[in-house]
Amino acid sequence: MVKLKITEAMVDECLALLNALLAQRSVFDTELAESQDMTKNKNAALIALKEWIDDFDISAKIALYDQPQLLEALGIFVRS
DSSP states (O other): OTTTTOOHHHHHHHHHHHHHHHHHHHHHHHHHHHHHHHHHHHHHHHHHHHHHHHHHHHHHHHHTTTOHHHHHHTTOOOOO
8 A cells, every 4th residue: 555655544534434425325315215205195195186176076067067157166167
């Protein structure tokens, strides 16, 4: 190592930097996994909400069949 002009202090410093980098990478990986889990949860909630709205629209069309103005007030457009 002397021929390459690398001292023991330089090696110790590089090892310390490597350990710090590995620790930061571990934190990054953990946060990435949490973010992916939250995205899955959000998508599942949006799908459940869409299914609920679809059911609501069907029920409203049945209940308000003879009152198209009320359906349009709900955002359900009916052809005249």
